[in-house]
Amino acid sequence: MTQLTGTELTRSLIAFDTISPPGNEADCARHIAGLLEPAGFRITWHDWQPGRPNLIATLPATETATRDAIVYSGHLDTVPLGRAEWGFDPFAGQISDGRLYGRGSSDMKSGVAACIMAGLALAREPVRQAEVRLIFSAAEETGCEGALGLAGRPDLLGSCAALIVAEPTDNRPFVGHKGALWLSLVHRGVTAHGSMPEKGRNAILAACASIETLRGFDFGVTAHPVMGGPSLNVGTMSAGMNVNSVPDLARVGVDIRSTVGQSNAGIRDALAAALDDGVEIATLTDMDHVYTDPDDPWMKRVFATVAEVTGTAPEIETATYFTDASVLKPAMGDPATLIMGPGAMAMAHQTDEYCETALMDPCIEVFTRLGRAHIL
Ligand SMILES: [Zn+2]
Numbered sequence: 001m002t003q004l005t006g007t008e009l010t011r012s013l014i015a016f017d018t019i020s021p022p023g024n025e026a027d028c029a030r031h032i033a034g035l036l037e038p039a040g041f042r043i044t045w046h047d048w049q050p051g052r053p054n055l056i057a058t059l060p061a062t063e064t065a066t067r068d069a070i071v072y073s074g075h076l077d078t079v080p081l082g083r084a085e086w087g088f089d090p091f092a093g094q095i096s097d098g099r100l101y102g103r104g105s106s107d108m109k110s111g112v113a114a115c116i117m118a119g120l121a122l123a124r125e126p127v128r129q130a131e132v133r134l135i136f137s138a139a140e141e142t143g144c145e146g147a148l149g150l151a152g153r154p155d156l157l158g159s160c161a162a163l164i165v166a167e168p169t170d171n172r173p174f175v176g177h178k179g180a181l182w183l184s185l186v187h188r189g190v191t192a193h194g195s196m197p198e199k200g201r202n203a204i205l206a207a208c209a210s211i212e213t214l215r216g217f218d219f220g221v222t223a224h225p226v227m228g229g230p231s232l233n234v235g236t237m238s239a240g241m242n243v244n245s246v247p248d249l250a251r252v253g254v255d256i257r258s259t260v261g262q263s264n265a266g267i268r269d270a271l272a273a274a275l276d277d278g279v280e281i282a283t284l285t286d287m288d289h290v291y292t293d294p295d296d297p298w299m300k301r302v303f304a305t306v307a308e309v310t311g312t313a314p315e316i317e318t319a320t321y322f323t324d325a326s327v328l329k330p331a332m333g334d335p336a337t338l339i340m341g342p343g344a345m346a347m348a349h350q351t352d353e354y355c356e357t358a359l360m361d362p363c364i365e366v367f368t369r370l371g372r373a374h375i376l
Contacts, residue, residue, distance in 0.1 A: 006360035010110045010355070011093030014091060014093045014102035014105055016028035018104065019080050020078065020079070020141050022051075023049075023139055025076040025077055025139075029076060032076075032116060036116065039119070039123040039124075040059055041059050041134070042060065043057055048145065052146065054137050054147070055076075056150075057134040065130050065131060068161035068335075069130055069133050069158065071162070071163045072371075073136070073163065074137075075138070075140030075147075076136050077138055078104035079141050079349045088354075089101075093105075098357050100354055101353065102353065104353070106344045107347070108341055111363075114360065115367065116134065118368045118370075118371055119371075122372065137324055144322075144323075150327075157332060159332050159335075160333065164337075165338070165340075167339055167341050168347065171341070171362055173302050173338055174339040175292050175294055177320070177326075178257040178289050179257065179322065181256040181264040181268065182253070182256070184253055185280070186250075187210065187279060189201040189204075189206060191248040194245050199246075202246050203239060204240060204250045207252050210252055211252060217274060230267075233254070233255045237251070253284070262289070268281065268283070287327070291318070292337050294316045296336050299336055302366075302370065309362050309365045310362055321348075325337050325339060340363070342362075343355045
């Protein structure tokens with residue numbers, strides 16, 4: 001049998017169409033379980049939805065565990081192909097000029113493959129003083145839904161000392177990411193004929209007042225030295241049936257990215273206090289920020305390991321996107337958390353998505369060394 005490589009494993013994962021919706025992660029997850037189980041992993045399934053399982057693979061400690069587990073994590077679903085025509089078959093895993101093409105190649109089947117390869121290497125260690133756990137979620141791309149399902153099952157999820165989420169970072173070690181709070185502000189008015197607006201109450205004008213409040217909104221926090229300050233974007237507005245009626249409904253969609261020192265619940269309360277009383281606030285997405293102090297001993301080890309493997313001392317940075325870590329970190333006892341993977345950040349969700357195959361082995365090496373240092 002030829003030696004399994006990270007790139008070949010990634011190709012085998014790309015061959016499964018896990019575009020979400022509908023996701024259909026089950027076959028891909030079973031393929032992964034089939035690799036891990038013979039190596040000594042215990043497989044646990046959590047059915048988030050029919051055909052959409054979360055997979056938890058646990059490699060037990062060989063003796064009494066002296067410390068809590070190390071966890072590697074990724075999601076198996078991908079985003080749709082988009083409207084533009086692809087130059088490469090999105091499921092064939094074609095390699096050209098050192099680039100492996102396919103939907104999910106960067107986000108994040110290469111990262112999932114790196115987790116599996118590291119897990120298989122750790123399974124060959126004769127002595128392990130801590131558990132190694134691999135968690136592969138369904139339905140991340142639609143708002144970490146699979147991970148949210150798992151968060152309600154602490155019996156399956158367990159706790160851990162260190163968490164690695166292998167989202168695309170071009171192998172840069174990110175110490176966290178901002179949170180996301182997506183709100184829909186609902187304004188209700190009273191409709192009337194457009195020739196007699198004084199008989200109605202205009203929901204669009206109420207929405208405009210809200211937008212003016214949002215434009216000047218002060219979050220009351222100073223910018224974090226690594227993550228920066230919070231941001232607020234008015235992303236959508238929908239209102240009005242026809243030009244000659246007073247609109248009685250106006251919705252404004254707001255995307256807030258929160259930073260260290262903020263809680264999403266606190267932001268929502270502050271906005272509710274600043275907006276007019278009649279404005280209803282519906283939460284669409286609520287993901288807390290993730291941050292581990294770069295001086296945390298495990299994070300220091302991460303930076304030293306990346307420097308050893310790549311030959312370059314990494315910068316201290318955070319990701320621009322949010323990940324399952326928003327859900328898993330608090331649910332697993334607030335472990336030190338690294339976001340790092342071989343996928344290209346710029347390629348996530350793109351037409352002709354690819355990952356650089358040269359980044360696979362260094363990522364697997366970093367993951368394996370971190371695992372070894374943790375379990376030995
Ligand atoms: Zn992703």
